[in-house]
Amino acid sequence: MDECTGLPKEKAGEFDELPPPSGEETQFIFLRLNILREYLEKELWMTGLPFPFDLERAIDDWVFMCFFVGNDFLPHLPSLQIREGAIDRLQKLYKKAVYKTGGYLTDSGIVNLERVQLIMTDLGEVEDEIFKQRRQNELNFRRNQKERNKRMKLDHNFVKGSLLEPQAISRNVTRTSAREIVNARHSSTVSQQANVAAAQALKATFASSGSTGNQSRDGLGMKRSHDDEEEDEYEKLDKTDTVKLWEDGWKERYYEHKFDVPGDDEEFCHKVAEAYILGMCWVLRYYYQGCPSWDWYYPYHYAPFASDFNEVAKMPHEFELGTKPFKPLEQLMSVFPEASGNFLPPSWRELMGSIDSPIIDFYPTNFRIDLNGKKYAWQGVALLPFVDEKRLLDTLKEVYPNLTKDEKKRNSLGPDRLFVHKNNALFSFLKELYDSDALDKDKINVDVDPSLANGMRGTVGYDEYICFPGGTKKCPVPALEDVTHNNVLSVSFKDPQYPVGHLFPAKQLPGAKPPGKVLKPEDFDRVNRGGGRYRPQLGFQRDSGYRGGSFSSMTAQRTIRSKWKSLWSSKWRSKWRSR
Incomplete structure (x- = not known):
């Protein structure tokens, strides 16, 4: 793991024209969450509240507000761009709302829309600016x-x-x-x-x-x-740019050109805002409680304005229970273009390209990309049609009988698989289950002992594709090597199951031991009175060696790692050039 120095990445070739070497390790920047929590505590701290400040609740609210700036399921609001300080702006409005309403925005993934509306109203007042x-x-x-x-x-x-x-x-x-x-x-x-x-x-x-x-x-x-x-x-x-958000009449032009409705249709504007805020509730609950509904989706390509959220306080934001996800092949039919049809069974593939297919409109070969004020096409909005779930499933009923036995297996939702190394504390327990025939081949029936699995809970069962130590496991991917001298054991695994409607409290577990503080305390200079510089904890552990000098300096470490990486990369690059 390299320390992030903020320097430009090393070039691959004289002009960075070479592709990454095959097999090169992916480079990551590691973020220490305990340090992020310290920064958030400094940023979110509020004094003079009529109730005790709760950092956990404040962080949950901060996460929710970040979703307005961007998430994987909804377009961001037009007035919120991260490079323009959108998060800082929301944070100021958030503190104002907490003081005014006397409470937080969220509670264990459940959103208080009255308080959210207050923030959006304040944001809407400065959208023009x-x-x-x-x-x-x-x-x-x-x-x-x-x-x-x-x-x-x-x-x-x-x-x-x-x-x-x-x-x-x-x-x-x-x-x-x-x-x-x-x-x-x-x-x-x-x-x-x-x-x-x-x-x-x-x-x-x-x-x-x-x-x-x-x-x-x-x-x-x-x-x-x-x-x-x-x-x-x-x-x-x-x-x-037909909208020109910086000129008067921007809202009317936005809805006329992006949604193809009259710009003064306030009812439609509120409809879009309600769909969006319902999506925000879905996203937060998805991360905090699990998927609240497999049927929900946001039915528009664009987001509303903050000023359109003026009637969402009382709207219902519950979701239909008992929904199920698509099966694997159904999912592929929902997201693949026709060009990727080779990954589907032949009769299913024909539905993507046949002129007689009742769902041919789901797979356009040409579609518009709205730059939406951006410079490059990849930054634009792909105006693809939304897939009608009912039409898709009704059509697939006609081709389901064509699936082979293997394709039916591939299209089923199976259990997870857990692989355990022979040196792991859990290995002997699982091996004994196999040796004693205690695992049921039809169901996952044995509870995992958390003391053997670092606190992990769940149930295990017989794995029909069992992987036992010894021998060679052939790799299903042609380009990769087989696993020789296998050292792992596999079982089927299922997470702990909870009743429908169970609420997971978003708070620290009893007995949690947070690591030592890293950031300089606010009162350090006053208390220390010049008695020395503040020395934070730099490693992941209190006695990481950084303080005592048992490690070489960080600069020396980076130099060593950089040289080693250069030698390793040049080795792979020479192989690439020789091909």
């Missing part, structure tokens, strides 16, 4: 960028005729047409190709020894045309 300031910031950015380009051109004039003279590189190499991009994967591929081509062109430039004044003028001329074209792109973006 937010949009105008966003536009001003954008214009300032464009102007500064133009001035920066001018300065760069003047700097290049001092190296006319030299090897450092700027040369014209075809813009077709470095620019990507929006029409070509339909998803992020394509964008990534094109970007990689552009890097390679640009690197080759730049190398050729430096290798050339015949630079002349005419070439310099051509190069500078191309640079000027590139600047002009960049400015034209901004003008084109402004022309295609």
Whole structure:
């Protein structure tokens, strides 16, 4: 694990044009949640409340507010962008609401909509100001960028005729047409190709020894045309932006162009806001209590405005109980395009492309991407049709009889599988269950002893694909190696089951022992009176070695890790080049 230093990532190749080596370990940035909690405690702390401050409840509310800025299930509100300090803005409104209402927004995943409406109302009052300031910031950015380009051109004039003279590189190499991009994967591929081509062109430039004044003028001329074209792109973006949130009448234009309804249809605006806030309740409950309903979905491509949440306080936000998720193949039919139909049974695949299919409209080969004020297609909104669950399932009933035995098995919802190493404390317990035939082949029937599983609870049963220590396990993925000298045992596993409606309290468990504080205490300087610098706990444990000096300095550690990673990466890169 590398310490995050804030430095740029190491280049793969001279110009970062090489793909990552096959088998290279993925690099992560590790976030210590106990330190994040300390920061949140400092940010969320409120004094003078008519009730005791509860950090757990405040953090839960903070999580809920972050969902307005972005989550995996709903588009973010137009007035909330994280780079504009949206979370800080919500935090200020939140504290104001807590003082005013005398309570928190959420409780164990259940939302108090009256208090949420108060925050949204306050946010709605400054939406117009937010949009105008966003536009001003954008214009300032464009102007500064133009001035920066001018300065760069003047700097290049001092190296006319030299090897450092700027040369014209075809813009077709470095620019990507929006029409070509339909998803992020394509964008990534094109970007990689552009890097390679640009690197080759730049190398050729430096290798050339015949630079002349005419070439310099051509190069500078191309640079000027590139600047002009960049400015034209901004003008084109402004022309295609039909909403213009920074101009009066923005709300009416937004609903007319994004939802295709009259801009003064307040009933529809409230309908969208209710659907959105119901989605927010679903998202929070999903993370805190488990999926509240498998039938819910947000039926619009765009979010409402904060000012539209003025009638959500009393709306019901309960969900239908007893719903079930789609089966695996049904899920694939819901999310795959026709081009991925090879992963489905033949008769199911035909429903995606046959002109006679009753659900052919679910799988368009061409669809619109609304840039929605953004510059790149991958940032836009893909205007795909919503899948009608009833139509899909009714149609699939006709092709279910065509499934083979293996396909039926593949389409079923089975248990989880637990793999335990032979050196784990739980291994002997599970092996004894197999040796004594105590595991039922038809059901998961034996409780796990939590003392053997680091406190994990659940029940286990016989695994029909049992994995026993010894021998070789063949890998089902052709590109990966088989597992030789297997050392694990497998069982079927089921999480603890709770009755419908059970509420998991969102609070620290009794006996929880938080790690030592890392951040400097507020009163440290006053109490310490210059008696030495504050030394935080840097490792994951109190006696991690950092304090006592048993570890080498952090700089030395980073150097060692960096050199080792470079050697390891060059080894893989040389293999890649030799192919």
